Amino acid sequence: MPSVAALAYRAARPALFSVGGGDAEAAHKWTMGRLETIDRHRPLRALTRSVCRPVSDPVSMFGVQLANRVGLAAGMAKNGEALRAWPALGFGFAEIGTVTWHAQPGNDTPRLFRLPASRAVINRMGFNNHGARALAARLRRYGDSAAALRERLGYPLGISLGKSKITPVEDAVGDYVSSLRAIRDLASYVAINVSSPNTPGLRSLQDKGFLDELVAELRDESRGVPLLVKIAPDLTHGAVDDVLDVCRERGVAGIIATNTTIGRDGIAPAERALADEAGGLSGAPLTVLARDIVRYLRAQVGSDLPIIGVGGIGSADDALAMVDAGADLVQLYSSLIFRGPAVVSETAQALKDRTA
Numbered sequence: 001m002p003s004v005a006a007l008a009y010r011a012a013r014p015a016l017f018s019v020g021g022g023d024a025e026a027a028h029k030w031t032m033g034r035l036e037t038i039d040r041h042r043p044l045r046a047l048t049r050s051v052c053r054p055v056s057d058p059v060s061m062f063g064v065q066l067a068n069r070v071g072l073a074a075g076m077a078k079n080g081e082a083l084r085a086w087p088a089l090g091f092g093f094a095e096i097g098t099v100t101w102h103a104q105p106g107n108d109t110p111r112l113f114r115l116p117a118s119r120a121v122i123n124r125m126g127f128n129n130h131g132a133r134a135l136a137a138r139l140r141r142y143g144d145s146a147a148a149l150r151e152r153l154g155y156p157l158g159i160s161l162g163k164s165k166i167t168p169v170e171d172a173v174g175d176y177v178s179s180l181r182a183i184r185d186l187a188s189y190v191a192i193n194v195s196s197p198n199t200p201g202l203r204s205l206q207d208k209g210f211l212d213e214l215v216a217e218l219r220d221e222s223r224g225v226p227l228l229v230k231i232a233p234d235l236t237h238g239a240v241d242d243v244l245d246v247c248r249e250r251g252v253a254g255i256i257a258t259n260t261t262i263g264r265d266g267i268a269p270a271e272r273a274l275a276d277e278a279g280g281l282s283g284a285p286l287t288v289l290a291r292d293i294v295r296y297l298r299a300q301v302g303s304d305l306p307i308i309g310v311g312g313i314g315s316a317d318d319a320l321a322m323v324d325a326g327a328d329l330v331q332l333y334s335s336l337i338f339r340g341p342a343v344v345s346e347t348a349q350a351l352k353d354r355t356a
C-alpha cells in the first residue's frame with residue numbers, strides 16, 4: 001500500500017516536471033523554494049513530518065550521532081538550504097555542498113537533465129555555490145559549533161568540499177585547506193570530494209600522490225573533525241586500492257562511494273539522445289556499479305572503515321542490497337526526483353528493521 005507521501009508526490013509529479021517548460025533546473029529551484037518555505041514555518045515542518053513519517057533509528061558512526069541511516073547526498077543543498085526541512089522529510093543526516101573556497105556560478109545552462117524512462121539524471125552543474133565562507137555564515141545562524149548545530153537541528157551535517165574552478169590543480173591543496181578552515185568548527189564530518197566529473201582535473205586528485213598530500217594537509221587542519229573521501233564509480237580496482245592505502249595511512253574516518261559516473265550504460269533507448277550530454281550520470285543506471293564498488297571496498301577493508309553507500313538507491317531493496325554489499329549508511333539524491341520523499345522513510349525503515 002503506497003504511503004500518503006508516495007501518492008501525493010505521484011499526483012504532483014507531472015506538474016513539477018512541467019515547471020519552466022520541463023527544464024530540470026527550474027524544477028529544482030522551484031522545489032528548493034518550497035523546501036525553504038517548509039524550513040521557515042514550524043506548522044509546515046510538522047505537517048511535512050506527519051506526511052513523511054521520519055524513522056527514528058539513532059546510530060553512531062565515526063563519532064557522530066545520526067538520526068537514522070539514510071542521508072541526503074551532496075549536491076542538493078549546495079549552500080546549506082532548507083536545513084530544518086531535511087529531517088522533516090525523513091533524512092537522518094545531510095551532506096551539504098559541495099562548496100569551494102571561491103564563490104562560483106558553475107557551468108552554463110542547461111546543465112541538468114532528467115531521464116525519467118531510465119530513472120536517471122545527467123548533471124554538469126560544476127559546483128555552483130556561494131563559497132565556503134558564505135556557507136559558514138549561514139550555518140552560524142543555527143549555532144557556532146557542530147555540536148550546537150546538531151542539537152538545534154536534531155541531525156548532523158556533513159560538509160562536502162571541492163576545488164574552485166579558477167584554482168589550478170597544482171594549488172588545489174591550499175584551496176581545500178582554506179575551505180576547511182572556514183567550516184571545520186561547524187561540520188559533523190567533512191567529505192573530501194575528489195570525484196565530481198564536472199570540474200576539470202578534479203578527479204586526478206584521486207591519484208595516490210595528490211590524494212596523500214591533500215588528505216595529509218586536511219588532516220593537520222581538521223581539529224579532529226572526521227574526514228571522509230568520496231570516490232568515483234569509474235575507478236579501477238587498482239585505483240581503489242591506492243585510495244584505500246592513503247585512507248588507512250592518513251586516518252581517514254570513512255569512504256563515500258560513489259559519485260556520478262561518466263559511463264552511459266543503462267540509459268533507456270528512448271533517452272539515448274541525452275546520453276551525449278556531458279556530465280555525470282546518476283540514478284538507476286548507477287545502482288549496480290556503486291554497489292559493486294562498495295562490495296570491493298568492504299572486501300579490502302574488513303570491518304574497519306565506515307562506508308557510506310550512494311548511487312542509484314531508489315527503493316528499500318536497493319538500500320538493503322547496498323548494506324548487504326558492505327555499506328553502514330546510505331545516501332540518495334536522484335530517486336527523490338522520481339519518487340519524492342516517500343523513498344526516504346521507506347529505506348530508513350527497511351534498514352532499521354534489518355539491523356534491529
Ligand SMILES: Cc1cc2nc3c(=O)[nH]c(=O)nc-3n(C[C@H](O)[C@H](O)[C@H](O)COP(=O)(O)O)c2cc1C
Nearest residue numbers: 073074075098123258259282283311312332333334
Ligand atoms: C544535480 C546533482 C548535483 C550533484 N552535486 C554533487 C556535489 O556537489 N558534490 C558531490 O559530492 N556529489 C554531487 N552529486 C552526486 C550525488 O551526491 C550522488 O553521489 C550521486 O548522484 C549518486 O547518487 P544518486 O544515484 O542517489 O543520485 C550530484 C548529483 C546530482 C544529481
